[in-house]
Amino acid sequence: xxxxxxxxxxxxxxxxxxxxxxxxxxxxxxxxxxxxxxxxxxxxxxxxxxxxxxxxxxxxxxxxxxxxxxxxxxxxxxxxxxxxxxxxxxxxxxxxxxxxxxxxxxxxxxxxxxxxxxxxxxxxxxxxxxxxxxxxxxxxxxxxxxxxxxxxxxxxxxxxxxxxxxxxxxxxxxxxxxxxxxxxxxxxxxxxxxxxxxxxxxxxxxxxxxxxxxxxxxxxxxxxxxxxxxxxxxxxxxxxxxxxxxxxxxxxxxxxxxxxxxxxxxxxxxxxxxxxxxxxxxxxxxxxxxxxxxxxxxxxxxxxxxxxxxxxxxxxxxxxxxxxxxxxxxxxxxxxxxxxxxxxxxxxxxxxxxxxxxxxxxxxxxxxxxxxxxxxxxxxxxxxxxxxxxxxxxxxxxxxxxxxxxxxxxxxxxxxxxxxxxxxxx
Ligand SMILES: *Cc1c(COP(=O)(O)O)cnc(C)c1O
Numbered sequence: 001x002x003x004x005x006x007x008x009x010x011x012x013x014x015x016x017x018x019x020x021x022x023x024x025x026x027x028x029x030x031x032x033x034x035x036x037x038x039x040x041x042x043x044x045x046x047x048x049x050x051x052x053x054x055x056x057x058x059x060x061x062x063x064x065x066x067x068x069x070x071x072x073x074x075x076x077x078x079x080x081x082x083x084x085x086x087x088x089x090x091x092x093x094x095x096x097x098x099x100x101x102x103x104x105x106x107x108x109x110x111x112x113x114x115x116x117x118x119x120x121x122x123x124x125x126x127x128x129x130x131x132x133x134x135x136x137x138x139x140x141x142x143x144x145x146x147x148x149x150x151x152x153x154x155x156x157x158x159x160x161x162x163x164x165x166x167x168x169x170x171x172x173x174x175x176x177x178x179x180x181x182x183x184x185x186x187x188x189x190x191x192x193x194x195x196x197x198x199x200x201x202x203x204x205x206x207x208x209x210x211x212x213x214x215x216x217x218x219x220x221x222x223x224x225x226x227x228x229x230x231x232x233x234x235x236x237x238x239x240x241x242x243x244x245x246x247x248x249x250x251x252x253x254x255x256x257x258x259x260x261x262x263x264x265x266x267x268x269x270x271x272x273x274x275x276x277x278x279x280x281x282x283x284x285x286x287x288x289x290x291x292x293x294x295x296x297x298x299x300x301x302x303x304x305x306x307x308x309x310x311x312x313x314x315x316x317x318x319x320x321x322x323x324x325x326x327x328x329x330x331x332x333x334x335x336x337x338x339x340x341x342x343x344x345x346x347x348x349x350x351x352x353x354x355x356x357x358x359x360x361x362x363x364x365x366x367x368x369x370x371x372x373x374x375x376x377x378x379x380x381x382x383x384x385x386x387x388x389x390x391x392x393x394x395x396x397x398x399x400x401x402x403x404x405x406x407x408x409x410x411x412x413x414x415x416x417x418x419x420x421x422x423x424x425x426x
Contacts, residue, residue, distance in 0.1 A: 001421050003338070007414035010334065014410070016327060017319060021046055021245070021407045026388025035389045035412035039404035040191070040219060040362050043245030046315060052307040060304075073310075075303045077277065079294075082306065085313035086253050089321060090217070090236070091227035095261065095292035099240075099253050099309055100301060103218055104133045106237035106254045107185070109296050111141045113256075113266045114212045114235055115183040121210070122147055123181045125173070127165055128155040129192045134216055138185060154181075163351035163366070164195040164358075171205045178209020185213075188220030188236075192394055194352035194362035194402075196224055200231040207232065218242060221253070223328070223360035225321050228255050235260075243404065245315070246308040251301065254293060261291040271298035319406065328361045328405040331413060335363060335403055338417035346424045351398070362402040367424070379423055387419035 021044045023033045036044060059071035068075045082099035090097060100106065115124060115138075122145075124138045139149035156173060158165050174181065184206040189196045199215060206213035215236040220226060222243030228236055236255040240246035260266060272280060274295050275287040289295035316324075333356065343349050347368030352359050367376050376393035383389040383399075389412075392400045403413055 001338070001342075001414065001418040004411070004414055004418075007334075007410040010410035014327065014330065016405060016407060016409065017315075018407045018409065020048070020315065023407065024390070027384075029386065029388055031388045031415070033388070035387065035415040036408065037389065037391045037401040037403060037412070037416060039245070039406075039408070040223075040242055040400060040402035041392050042241055042248060043243055043312075043404070044407055045247065046245055046308075046311055048315075049247065049308045049311045052311045053304065056304055056307050073307075078303055078306050079297070079301045082253075082309055082313060085310075085317050089226070089313065089316050090221060090238075090253075090255055091225070091231075092229045092255050093258055095294075096229060096258055097253060097255050098293040098297055099251050099306065100297050101252055101254075102249065103216070103237055103239040103252045104137050106252050106296075107134065107137050107214075107216065108141070109269055109298070110214060110235045110237060110254060110256070111137070111183065111185070113260075113268050113296070114214060115141050115145075115185075116212075116267075117142075117145050117147060117152065117182045120180050121182045122152050123154045123177065123183075124152055125154045125156060125177075125181055125184045125186070125206075125211075127186055127190065128157040129190055130155070130187065131191050131216070131218065134185070134187070164190070164193045164353055165197065167198040167201055170197070170202050174202075174205045174209050174211070178206070178211060181206065181209060181211040183212050183214065185216065187216045187218065188226070189217075189223060189360045189362070191219050192364060192398060192400075194219075194359050194364045194400070196220070196353075196357070196359050199226070199233065203231050203233050207234075219360065219362070222316060222321075222324075223362075225325055229257065233257060240309050240312065244309070244312045245406070246312040247305075249305075250312075251305050251309050254296060256293040256296060261293075261295070268296060269298060270295075273297035273300055315406070324405045328403075329356045331403040331405055331408060331410065332356070332359070332361045332363060334410055335401065335413040335416065338413060339363065339365070339420070342417060342421045342424075346421075348420070348424055360402075361404060362400055365399045365401065365420075367397045367399060382423045383416070383419040386422065387415050389416045389419045391416065 142152035217238035240250035380393040
């Protein structure tokens with residue numbers, strides 16, 4: 001590959017925030033650090049995280065149970081520290097967001113409230129390339145209501161010969177099948193193809209048909225700008241270990257639109273953290289849920305896991321999502337241009353939409369048979385061995401590359417293209 005000098009010059013002019021992160025070493029070879037493209041799977045560790053974690057640990061050591069009120073960041077209202085920064089990140093009012101649990105658990109808690117099949121309105125609409133956890137979750141929800149998941153769950157497929165869904169086809173489905181649809185639950189950004197769906201248009205169409213519309217934002221949060229409140233989304237959930245860099249299995253997030261907060265008829269699974277804090281310790285037998293997303297909390301939060309989320313959200317506040325998105329479009333556009341130089345002569349191709357408005361940072365490559373590199377997993381192993389490029393393979397034939405605007409560089413993109421050019425033969 002030519003162009004290495006150009007990549008280095010672009011980095012000098014537009015350095016990002018790499019120095020705020022620990023970058024794993026490349027094992028051997030020409031480069032000291034990995035070119036890390038797997039932030040869509042597990043984000044890298046911010047340097048600030050360790051000290052934050054140790055402070056919470058020290059408080060526990062020093063205070064024992066008194067830390068609930070006396071810790072530097074008191075544990076009882078700790079989750080409230082995450083509310084406002086999370087709300088800024090997803091375009092919500094503070095009362096609409098809460099940091100809690102893990103993603104799939106949050107989807108279940110929210111579907112308990114918002115998937116209410118009745119009469120002929122039973123369909124739960126997802127996409128055919130939904131993340132498996134989401135597929136299993138919605139099928140089990142259908143079963144919970146005594147329904148046959150094979151008929152209750154509707155999986156939307158791209159057109160024959162196409163890799164991604166068209167918004168117009170989703171809208172057309174909702175116009176045709178809307179009266180039979182109880183809930184639409186789609187991924188904002190698809191984990192496999194990197195496609196960003198038109199969240200406001202699909203939300204409006206689903207609701208116009210009388211359905212509830214929720215979003216799985218695992219691959220969207222921290223990746224693309226979101227305006228959940230203004231878009232009128234009923235609910236959403238996300239994890240914090242991908243683009244939010246809050247560590248493996250990090251505490252997740254949830255959004256419930258404020259128009260649902262006062263609805264006393266919504267069924268909900270509750271525990272002592274679902275009741276208002278002012279009377280929580282009266283230990284009453286009946287809960288009094290606050291008019292906020294906090295009402296969907298169940299248990300007291302894992303304090304030692306909350307600090308990394310706070311650190312991460314502070315970083316997003318500091319950098320700002322619109323600056324990050326602008327850099328993201330430059331980085332991903334650059335990677336795309338480099339891949340366009342090598343793909344015409346090789347059996348690989350980008351399946352992610354070409355329009356930057358229809359994707360986040362990730363580009364997914366389909367590896368054709370006869371690529372000379374074996375399976376997607378073998379190719380990913382080779383990229384790592386020869387160039388220290390950490391990419392991610394999804395069997396049978398997809399390799400995902402996510403240049404993350406916080407810490408990836410133009411030179412990382414050059415390395416990935418150079419590695420692919422050498423690994424995949426014409
Ligand atoms: C990463 C991801 C998950 C993971 O679920 P957990 O509950 O965090 O284990 C679920 N759904 C989607 C769409 C994802 O991308």
